[in-house]
Amino acid sequence: MSEHGPQPVERHLPTQEARDLLTLVREVIAREITPHASTQEAEGTFPRDLFRLLSQSGLLALPYSEEFGGGEQPYEVYLQVLEELAAARLTVGLGVSVHTLACHALAHHGTKEQRTEHLAAMLTGGTLGAYCLSEPTSGSDAASLRARAVRDGDDWVLNGTKAWITHGGIADFYTVLARTGPDGPRGITAFLVPSDAEGLSAAVPERKMGMNGSPTAQVHLDDVRVPDERRVGEEGQGFTIAMDALESGRLGIAACAVGVAQAALDLGLAYTAERQQFGRPLADFQGLRFMLADMATQIEAGRALYLAAARLRDAGEPFSQQAAMAKLFCTDAAMRVTTDTVQLLGGYGYTTDFPAERYMREAKVLQIVEGTNQVQRMVIARHLAGSPGR
Template sequence: MPAKRLLPTPEADAIVEEARRFAQEELTPRAADESESGSLRDVFTRLGELGYLGMPYPRQAGGSGQPYEVYLQALEEIGGAWTAVGLGLSVHIASCYPLATLGTRAQSERWLGDMLAGGQLGGYCLSEKHAGSDPAAMQSRARRTPEGFELTGSKAWVTHAGDADFYTVFARTSKDRSHGISCFLVAADSPGLSVRRPERTMGLAGSAVATVDFDGVRIDAERLVGGDGRGLGIALEALDSGRLGIAAIAVGLAQAALDHSVAYATERETFGERLIEHQGLGFLLADMAAAVAGARGALLDAARRRDRGLPFSREASIAKLVATDAAMKVTTDAVQVHGAWGYTKDSPVERQMRDAKALQILEGTNQIQRMVIARHLGRGQ
């Protein structure tokens, strides 16, 4: 485990400690047995009861009112125990973001409280198969009607697809590339909404990911969030925060792989010495520990900037890039430390390595993160 966390308040320490207890006692035993199939809905209900589904949002809205620095460290514990659950939590937090930050009082009073308390699980519908890294190129359309809008199109790679109670959907309301996209809150049981067969992914087993189709779905005008044409800006803001969520999960995953590796290298002996006492392996473990610590530092730097109201878009991309690359390297090295056993499905590090690959792709590939960082540097930011 990492050194004792330096959290800002005793309340924050208790929150993260409870997340650690929940992760170790309730998630870790299930991850290996249930990661291949089955709904995780009961896990998210439990997370709602514990207050984690609304953690970074204000208490008056039904959240826990915690800074991102605290939320992300709790997410690290949860994601380290079971990557699919950590991802699902991060996605739900992102799906609540538009309503929590830009919703009207009437909208918040009607929907937000139940979403933050865990009574409503959310999905985030931004990506399309032909426009994954270029959301401004989306083709899903919301046509105006006398009662509101009619939504037609498809959204790909939707986490919680089929399990969600609502979807935060971005769709085009005009031809304007940058200012012609709007954000909608769509009920999962809306006529015309359907979910395709879940994708068969290399990792993140247990996480329902699928394409969601909208065939003339009627949306009341009151479900437009943030105003007409503001959707792209809302989506990009949510992505900055979402990238911090992915980075936190990556740090937790890397820490878990390191913990497994240190335990194995401490217990296993070859040539009369513990594995960790062989310099070649000891140095490998040291590099793994340094990678985890560096990734955590980048994550907390970005989180603290966000909490202080400072620009953090560049730092969010740096944290996502550094943390997910570190997770991929650390989990790969963890398999190497475990030898032949590490390559079997009975070993947790095999699953962790496959999960780590997904984190380099989600919320914008790491190539996209490098583009974002370079553009900020070009603007002197």
């Protein structure tokens, strides 16, 4: 049996423009992504030319202002595009989400002059971004980062190591958070660093459980000189900028998780409809039908949760708690759904002849990136009950 692409999900989009956009996305997926997904993931191939195509088609710029080449689409629409891309191949969906995250600081906190000079190229110029917050000793405790930027005349000199950087070594620009002041969140500043800056280098990519096509690497900063014109926001505002970006980025991860889960369910439905045991399709057995029903319910619940959070964001309302809930629920659901898909396929689910095992390995990382699910629980609890010892 061959790999089954995701079945079209019935979507209720707010405008005809959004419906036309989804049609374009599905055409790109059918032509450029689905036919190569399994092979390229097995070979560890990053589809750089595809990302140039996505950029030129405006699909790396969807939630940003038309003034700078963006699509000015609401998050409600952008996230559903992400879901479709991730269902076809997580390397692509997550890559788009990370690029959007990398553009966020400049788009929302940069000066008009900075946006005029840099943002159009970042959104539609064929370039690819990376987001540099985590470090070897600073993951969940992001405020304890050690990479430092020291003022030298009209420049800043950056030193340190960033870790777990998606697109590390292949990005065209890096949004880097570095310490410019005392310990703690108020001593951090954001910088936009070009990939060709002298002293910037990337380590050999990490060897990961899944997402072999998406390079994740440490990025080294050795006396990297950046002009003050590339400082984003005020000195000491970097942590606030980073957390602002991550709130939106968590919705991207939630949408990607639902996409992976949907692809796994589609595979499980196709397999159990075709596979015969005891003279009838597996899908006729009540135990398996109940599994499929539970999987579908978790996917629909996750989709509703991330869309509800997106609509709050689009309305300009606070959405931090809902973003954490969406990231938590959708990624946990993706882990359950993909694990159940492997079980539905039995021995075949454990082989690389089917993408079920790939979906399961990919789902795992979504519980970790952009704030582990334990961190999401801390965020949610803080909203509900305040900080401990208040």
